[in-house]
Each structure stands twice: as C-alpha cells, then as structure tokens.
Amino acid sequence: MTKFDLLIKDGYLVDAANHREGYFDLGLSDGKVVEVDPELNPDQAADVCDAKGKLVFPGLVDTHVHLTHTRQAVGFQMLARAGVTCALECGGFVEDVIKGMAACGSGISIAVLNRLDPGVSISGPDAAKSELIEYLTQSLERGAFGLKLLGGHLPLSPETTSTAIEVANQAGAYVAFHCGTTQNGSNLNGLMEALELTGSHRLHICHVTAYCRGLTHGSAETEIMMALEALAAHPHLVSESYFGPYNGTLAELENGVPRSHVTRTCLQRGGYEVSAGGLVAAARDGYMRVQKETPRGVIYLEPKDGAAYLKKMDFKVSISFPVNRRSTALLAATEKDDQGRFIVTALATDGGAIPRNFLLSHGLSLVRFDALTLSGLVHKCCWAPARMLGLPNKGHLAPGADADLVVADPHTHESVLTVAGGNVIMSDGLVIGSGGTIITTERGAKALRARGVQAEVANLPGSLFYNAPNS
Ligand SMILES: [Zn+2]
Structure with a gap:
C-alpha cells in the first residue's frame, strides 16, 4: 500500500x-x-x-519578483528553475499575471500587487484619496493582494504616497513601496521620508540596498549602516533586500527622456546624457545592460547587440545598471538587531523575469563565507517571507x-x-x-474562482506584515 x-x-x-x-x-x-x-x-x-x-x-518564498514586462511570461519558468515555489509580484497588474500564468505558469503560487502608475492606473502624482480607494477596491476585487508604490521610478507626491499607505492599511490589504516621491528620489533620503510618511501604519519596504548607492550621504557603506539603524528603529515594518549587482529598470521614453527616474539617475551617474542618445551610448559602452527574452529565459545582451536591440524595440525594453554594491548586499542580508532578529526581514531577488534569481546561488555562498548559517538562510528565504504574506503552511516542512x-x-x-x-x-x-495559484484576499477569491483561476486566501490579518515584529 x-x-x-x-x-x-x-x-x-x-x-x-x-x-x-x-x-x-x-x-x-x-x-x-x-x-x-x-x-x-x-x-x-x-x-x-x-x-x-x-x-x-522548504520551497523558496520570494517577496519581490516581476513577471509581467516580458511578452511570454518566462519569469514563471525562471522562478521554478531557481527553486521558488511562492512569490510576490511587485508591480502587477493582476490581470497580466493571470494571463501569463495560464500561458506559461510553472505551478507556483503568486500574490500580486497592482502598481499605482500615475497617468495609467491613477490620474497623476497628486491623485485624491477617493481615487486611491476606488483603485484599491477594484484591484482587490479582481484578485490583487494590495498595492505597489513605485515612487523611485514613478514618484507620487508625499501626501498621495502617505494616503495610499493609509488606504491600503484601512482595507487590510498589503502595500509595498519602492521608496521615493516627488520630493525625494530613490535614495537614502527617500527611505527616511518613507519611514516618516508611514507613521504607525504597516508597510513592506522594497530592496533596502537600492537606497544605499552613495548618492546622498557619502559612501554606500555609510548609507547602508544608516538605513539598517533606521529600520531597526521601525520594527513594525517588513523589508527585503536582494543580491544582484545589477538593478532593473525601463528604457521607455516619454517626451524624449526616460520615464523612470531611476534610469535618469543611473545615466547621470555614468556621465551619460539623459536622452535616447544617452541610452544608446550607455548600452554600446556596456555600462547599461539590455535585457532580451529568449525561450529559456531573459538574458543580458552583449553591448553592441544591446544598443541595436534598444533601437529596434523603440526603447520599450528592460535594462540594468551595475549600481548595487557587494558590501551593502552582504550587510542587508546578515545584520541583526540587539535582540538577535534580522533587521531586514527577508531575502528576495527583485528577479523573476529579471535574470537575478540568486537566492540559492548567492545565499549558499554566504553560508560558505560563514556570514549566514543554513538555518539563517532558510529563515530569510522561506519562513520569514511566508509569514510576511500570511502563509503559515508555507516556508516550513x-x-x-x-x-x-x-x-x-x-x-x-x-x-x-x-x-x-x-x-x-x-x-x-x-x-x-x-x-499555478493566485494568493489573494477574501475579497478577490470568489471572483478568481468564478473565472476558473485557482486561488488561495492568505491570512493577512495574522501575517507578519500586520503583526511585525511578532506573529
Ligand atoms: Zn522591483
């Protein structure tokens, strides 16, 4: 038997x-x-x-991935290959993830945050509270897990940012923030502002190391120590960091300049003009890597091919710059507070369809380096992220x-x-x-199932997101 x-x-x-x-x-x-x-x-x-x-x-739980910017949704396959069985899609839209999962799903579970995209999903950077509530309500009813604020790329005003966090909290939804507003960029000032704008509300601070690139307070190392100290003083917030040396952003142009503020900053930093010509030159020189989708996954093109592909695709491609320091990745992955808790809640990748699904490869390197124990690695890649999302049956065995x-x-x-x-x-x-399965809230499960989409309701009220530092 x-x-x-x-x-x-x-x-x-x-x-x-x-x-x-x-x-x-x-x-x-x-x-x-x-x-x-x-x-x-x-x-x-x-x-x-x-x-x-x-x-x-336990299957890896990656609380920061992107799956919707490629045409064939190859990110689902890339995640399964990297050992990820559950992930948080940090950008949406949930409709695109559902379509991608039907076509290219790999059997994994995904919770989806719908992005606040000024001019697309909301009227603009100063959207009113009523508009935010309406967008959130629609998103949840369609199966989204909550909202993603993309301030670093597509900034909103500080007031709209703070209201969006409040509105998501009041609805019992999830909310994650790539820090930055119309007042502060994607840097340490942006992170500090985010902590203030959040107040006592709950928030997932995305990719902590992305604000520590030496743009505002001297060295990246000084900035990561300041960031970790600030996060340790806000233990009610959850956060993640990733290992990849390259960031991920978009080349897309609007009125002749890159739409993403992160792309603009990276070009300036490399000494390039913030324009179509600057993008092509940065690609040709190999400073900027151009991503291309292949049947096996997304790859970085060689410099000459990257410049040509950029023009061929009319700049509607994902790109990466080598702006993440190894030192900051190490500290964010390993530092603990005075009670022995990891300051940054989880290890994530900001990967999926961006080729940097490094939880195992780099995580096990840190174990070999004696910077993490095996159990510490599993805590940060499995158990802590599963609790962040309110999934007590995941992240352990x-x-x-x-x-x-x-x-x-x-x-x-x-x-x-x-x-x-x-x-x-x-x-x-x-x-x-x-x-695959869409991880959702009570409000979206029925609609998803009625459409034949497999859905699982997370226990968000009991999650680490709503109960940090304890749950
Ligand atoms: Zn991201």
Missing part, C-alpha cells in the same frame, strides 16, 4: 521554523507533508527522489505544511528539483509544472 505520493530520501533537511536540521526523509501525500523521519520506507511511496548528498529546503520544497546541490548552489503542492515542477533544469 502506498502511503506517500512522493518520498524525498536521504537529503540534508533544513527547516528553520521547526528547528529541524539533519538527515531526514520527507513523505508527501495529497499536496502536504505527512511525515518527517530519519528513515521512511521507500516501499510505501509511489515515487522516490534520491536526495543523497543534497540539501532539502512540518507535517501538515504544503508540500513545497527545493532540493539543492550544495556544490553548484543550483536547484535540482522543485516541488510545489506535492508535484514536481522542475527537475534538473527542466520545468514540467504548469498553471
């Missing part, structure tokens, strides 16, 4: 939430973990995965938890097997999962 649909055998299991680390077998059935034991009988399993010599982690896991090679730092909901969705680089 088979007791398990799948048995993960002889792997080295790291489950930070349940303080379990060592050689354990993991029995999965009906999409759940049913047994964890040093020795489970393979005769009782329909299928057995030999994880000898491998690490077994006790009996009863969702059967989401990743088997990783400790030498190559790559995922060799990704399992979501008990199904193998990726094996040795080959993605075999399809479809």
Whole structure:
C-alpha cells in the first residue's frame, strides 16, 4: 500500500521554523507533508527522489519578483528553475499575471500587487484619496493582494504616497513601496521620508540596498549602516533586500527622456546624457545592460547587440545598471538587531523575469563565507517571507505544511528539483509544472474562482506584515 505520493530520501533537511536540521526523509501525500523521519520506507511511496548528498529546503518564498514586462511570461519558468515555489509580484497588474500564468505558469503560487502608475492606473502624482480607494477596491476585487508604490521610478507626491499607505492599511490589504516621491528620489533620503510618511501604519519596504548607492550621504557603506539603524528603529515594518549587482529598470521614453527616474539617475551617474542618445551610448559602452527574452529565459545582451536591440524595440525594453554594491548586499542580508532578529526581514531577488534569481546561488555562498548559517538562510528565504504574506503552511516542512520544497546541490548552489503542492515542477533544469495559484484576499477569491483561476486566501490579518515584529 502506498502511503506517500512522493518520498524525498536521504537529503540534508533544513527547516528553520521547526528547528529541524539533519538527515531526514520527507513523505508527501495529497499536496502536504505527512511525515518527517530519519528513515521512511521507500516501499510505501509511489515515487522516490534520491536526495543523497543534497540539501532539502522548504520551497523558496520570494517577496519581490516581476513577471509581467516580458511578452511570454518566462519569469514563471525562471522562478521554478531557481527553486521558488511562492512569490510576490511587485508591480502587477493582476490581470497580466493571470494571463501569463495560464500561458506559461510553472505551478507556483503568486500574490500580486497592482502598481499605482500615475497617468495609467491613477490620474497623476497628486491623485485624491477617493481615487486611491476606488483603485484599491477594484484591484482587490479582481484578485490583487494590495498595492505597489513605485515612487523611485514613478514618484507620487508625499501626501498621495502617505494616503495610499493609509488606504491600503484601512482595507487590510498589503502595500509595498519602492521608496521615493516627488520630493525625494530613490535614495537614502527617500527611505527616511518613507519611514516618516508611514507613521504607525504597516508597510513592506522594497530592496533596502537600492537606497544605499552613495548618492546622498557619502559612501554606500555609510548609507547602508544608516538605513539598517533606521529600520531597526521601525520594527513594525517588513523589508527585503536582494543580491544582484545589477538593478532593473525601463528604457521607455516619454517626451524624449526616460520615464523612470531611476534610469535618469543611473545615466547621470555614468556621465551619460539623459536622452535616447544617452541610452544608446550607455548600452554600446556596456555600462547599461539590455535585457532580451529568449525561450529559456531573459538574458543580458552583449553591448553592441544591446544598443541595436534598444533601437529596434523603440526603447520599450528592460535594462540594468551595475549600481548595487557587494558590501551593502552582504550587510542587508546578515545584520541583526540587539535582540538577535534580522533587521531586514527577508531575502528576495527583485528577479523573476529579471535574470537575478540568486537566492540559492548567492545565499549558499554566504553560508560558505560563514556570514549566514543554513538555518539563517532558510529563515530569510522561506519562513520569514511566508509569514510576511500570511502563509503559515508555507516556508516550513512540518507535517501538515504544503508540500513545497527545493532540493539543492550544495556544490553548484543550483536547484535540482522543485516541488510545489506535492508535484514536481522542475527537475534538473527542466520545468514540467504548469498553471499555478493566485494568493489573494477574501475579497478577490470568489471572483478568481468564478473565472476558473485557482486561488488561495492568505491570512493577512495574522501575517507578519500586520503583526511585525511578532506573529
Ligand atoms: Zn522591483
């Protein structure tokens, strides 16, 4: 008689939430973990995965990804390949994610934040409260998890920013902020302003290191220490940082200049004109990397090809600049407060369809560097982010938890097997999962299910987002 649909055998299991680390077998059935034991009988399993010599982690929960800016939604595949089984899409729109998931889904779960895009989703940078409430209500009813404020790229006035955070809190929705307003850019001043504008409300501060590039307070290292001190003084907020040396932004032009303020700052910093010509020159020189979608994922083009592609696509492409310091990535990933809590709640990637899904590759490098323990890494990539989103059955592997896991090679730092909901969705680089689940709120679940979209309601009221530092 088979007791398990799948048995993960002889792997080295790291489950930070349940303080379990060592050689354990993991029995999965009906999409759940049913047994964890040093020795489970393979005769009782329909299928057995030999994880000898491998690490077994809960499925990675990435609280900052982008999936909607590519035409083929290849980001879903890239995430499954990187060992991610659940993610927060930080830009939306939820409609685009649903379409992408139907066409190119890899079996993972996604919560979606709809962006406040001045001139597109709201009237402009000074949108009134009533407009914000209306947009949020519509977004939630269509299945979105909350709002994304893209202040660094598309700034809103400080007042509209603060009102948007308030409105999302009052509705019990999620809200994440790429700091910056019409008053302050995407820099340390922008982060400090964000902390003030938020007050006692709840907020997810995106990619902490992005404000620490030495633009306003001397060195990047000085700025990250100031940022961490400020975040430690605001323990009711959640935050994440990522490892990638490259940022991610858009080349898209509006009246002859890049629409994104981040793109403008990066061009200036490199000594380039803030114009179409400046973009082409920066691409040709290799300072700016141009992203291109391929069937296997998104890649960075070589400089000459990048400049040509930029023109061919009429500047409607994603681009990256090498502006993230290694020192700030290290500190944001590892620093703790005086109570021993990580100051930055989670490790994320700002990846998905941007080629920097580095949780395993760089995270395990930090373990080798003795900057994180295995358990600390799993805490920051699995358990803490699952709690941020109000998903108590994810991010850990006790009996009863969702059967989401990743088997990783400790030498190559790559995922060799990704399992979501008990199904193998990726094996040795080959993605075999399809479809997926939208993580949503009570207000969106019914509409999603009525459309045939698989939906799961998160416990946002009980989440770390609404209860930090405790939940
Ligand atoms: Zn982002």
